Amino acid sequence: YDEMVLVKDIDFFSLCEHHMLPFFGRAHVGYIPNGKIVGLSKIPRLVEMFARRLQVQERLTTEIAGILECVLEPRGVGVVIEAIHLCMKMRGVEQQNAFAITSSMRGAFNSDVKTRTEFMELIRHRKGSFA
Numbered sequence: 001y002d003e004m005v006l007v008k009d010i011d012f013f014s015l016c017e018h019h020m021l022p023f024f025g026r027a028h029v030g031y032i033p034n035g036k037i038v039g040l041s042k043i044p045r046l047v048e049m050f051a052r053r054l055q056v057q058e059r060l061t062t063e064i065a066g067i068l069e070c071v072l073e074p075r076g077v078g079v080v081i082e083a084i085h086l087c088m089k090m091r092g093v094e095q096q097n098a099f100a101i102t103s104s105m106r107g108a109f110n111s112d113v114k115t116r117t118e119f120m121e122l123i124r125h126r127k128g129s130f131a
Contacts, residue, residue, distance in 0.1 A: 002075075004115070006030040007043040008123050016087055017054040025083030025099065028123040031068055032075040032108055032115070038068075057083050057102050065104035076108030078119045 008028040016023050027047045050063045065079040080103045088095050108115045 001033050001037055004030055004032050004118065005037065006119070006122055007040055010044045010047045012047050012051040014051040014055045014060065016085065017056055019087040019091065021086040021090065023057060023083045023085040025081060027064065028080045029064060030078045030119050031072060034073055034075045036072045038072060057081055057100055061102040061104045065106055069106050074107065076115060077106045078109035079104045080123055
């Protein structure tokens with residue numbers, strides 16, 4: 001298979017290493033195989049594995065992309081994470097509607113505008129939009 005593989009809306013929960021407060025959200029992970037593929041259920045497991053550590057969202061995003069890039073050697077990897085941080089809701093700025101988005105784009109997702117655009121368009125469709 002040599003087309004984009006995407007698993008989106010992967011729910012996760014983590015604990016911020018700075019504030020020791022939870023952050024949670026959704027991860028969207030895509031890659032373009034280069035001879036190797038992984039079972040679809042392994043991608044949410046990978047997200048969960050890294051999220052279970054004391055973590056910051058930025059590192060979580062790059063760790064997921066990095067391990068897929070290292071193990072699968074794909075033509076490209078894209079990871080986008082959207083998360084709500086309780087430290088922003090409960091402490092300091094007390095912003096109730098703010099959330100953070102981080103991304104890591106590698107290979108074709110970084111160098112090819114069409115590939116990156118396709119990935120971003122696909123993750124915008126919400127659950128239930130299978131058409």
